Amino acid sequence: xxxxxxxxxxxxxxxxxxxxxxxxxxxxxxxxxxxxxxxxxxxxxxxxxxxxxxxxxxxxxxxxxxxxxxxxxxxxxxxxxxxxxxxxxxxxxxxxxxxxxxxxxxxxxxxxxxxxxxxxxxxxxxxxxxxxxxxxxxxxxxxxxxxxxxxxxxxxxxxxxxxxxxxxxxxxxxxxxxxxxxxxxxxxxxxxxxxxxxxxxxxxxxxxxxxxxxxxxxxxxxxxxxxxxxxxxxxxxxxxxxxxxxxxxxxxxx
Numbered sequence: 626x627x628x629x630x631x632x633x634x635x636x637x638x639x640x641x642x643x644x645x646x647x648x649x650x651x652x653x654x655x656x657x658x659x660x661x662x663x664x665x666x667x668x669x670x671x672x673x674x675x676x677x678x679x680x681x682x683x684x685x686x687x688x689x690x691x692x693x694x695x696x697x698x699x700x701x702x703x704x705x706x707x708x709x710x711x712x713x714x715x716x717x718x719x720x721x722x723x724x725x726x727x728x729x730x731x732x733x734x735x736x737x738x739x740x741x742x743x744x745x746x747x748x749x750x751x752x753x754x755x756x757x758x759x760x761x762x763x764x765x766x767x768x769x770x771x772x773x774x775x776x777x778x779x780x781x782x783x784x785x786x787x788x789x790x791x792x793x794x795x796x797x798x799x800x801x802x803x804x805x806x807x808x809x810x811x812x813x814x815x816x817x818x819x820x821x822x823x824x825x826x827x828x829x830x831x832x833x834x835x836x837x838x839x840x841x842x843x844x845x846x847x848x849x850x851x852x853x854x855x856x857x858x859x860x861x862x863x864x865x866x867x868x869x870x871x872x873x874x875x876x877x878x879x
Contacts, residue, residue, distance in 0.1 A: 629860075636660045637721050647852040660684075663687070686699065686702050703715075771813055775813070795870075810866055814846060841875060
């Protein structure tokens with residue numbers, strides 16, 4: 626763990642689900658964690674306690690990932706937290722925060738479209754832009770996409786379209802930030818048993834079985850399947866991976 630104990634990751638949406646698993650997986654590698662939550666402050670505090678028990682530093686800040694106007698104030702808070710960690714910058718940005726809305730194209734409202742766009746595309750774009758002065762040269766950006774950007778599941782047209790945009794954006798980030806030694810990659814989970822999208826995969830046995838049936842490894846994904854991949858991308862072993870989409874879906878819809 627000693628090689629990472631001065632490295633710091635910022636994980637958005639870290640209080641539950643995949644983000645929580647990412648934060649814990651990073652901490653297991655000795656990486657300090659600043660994570661955000663939207664409304665689940667108590668859950669975020671519990672994650673912080675768990676991380677600190679691993680002997681690394683951790684902090685939780687509130688962030689509304691779709692409200693670009695709040696980002697300047699957010700990064701003022703990040704700067705204060707970093708000072709408390711004895712640092713001026715951080716190393717790894719993991720753009721994980723997100724929500725799911727399932728609605729057919731015929732029923733999707735402009736309000737739903739804008740909400741998903743603001744959180745999954747506009748928010749990611751400008752949060753990353755505003756983070757860049759605080760990211761160390763040689764750092765990493767990891768954006769979260771979805772298997773749904775490659776295959777389809779009715780009702781996720783807007784969500785998947787935003788994730789497709791994120792995959793293109795990631796390549797541009799890799800190209801434009803290469804001069805600073807910053808890599809940018811996409812991790813694209815398949816269907817995971819979390820409370821995402823109302824907990825459909827986790828709580829609906831028929832849906833869970835359908836996911837398992839189209840997955841080569843014969844089951845739906847778990848948060849533990851994802852966090853370690855994100856943590857790996859923050860290690861020296863992953864230094865030459867850049868501009869790539871890594872689908873972590875057990876071989877779904879092959």
